[in-house]
Amino acid sequence: MKSESMNQYAGFPLLRFVIAGVMAMASSASVYAQMVSEPEPHQVTRAEVRHELEELEAAGYNPSMGDDGSYPADIQAAEAKVAAMHRAERAAATSAGQSGPQVHTH
Structure with a gap:
């Protein structure tokens, strides 16, 4: 026991x-x-920064103006234009993808 x-x-x-x-x-x-x-934070490459600056310059931002008193407003306006352009591109790509390929029957 x-x-x-x-x-x-x-x-x-x-x-x-x-x-x-x-x-x-x-x-x-x-x-x-x-x-x-x-996830690891995305490290921005030099090429990405240069591309963004080129887009901002194409939208009207001039970085050589320096601090002329309109600094925040001018870059913000350019950023808004670039963002609108990207939205339009995404919308066009989405609508093109939704319509699908055209099938022709004979």
Whole structure:
């Protein structure tokens, strides 16, 4: 009878060890999932910056004017024009994609 009661108590430290191990793995998996789910911020390339500046200049912004008193307003106006142009391009691409290819039957 004593051996049955001893076996019952001998399992508790092992059970505690298993539970502690499972909890440790679960918490480390949670930390890893948080780290993996956050995407890296996009590093803007020099070519992208030059392209953006070219678009702004085409929309009327002149960076050589310096701080002539109209600085925030002139670049904001150019940014609004560029944004409107991009929206129009996306809308045209979307409508072209929705219409699908034209099928001619003879």
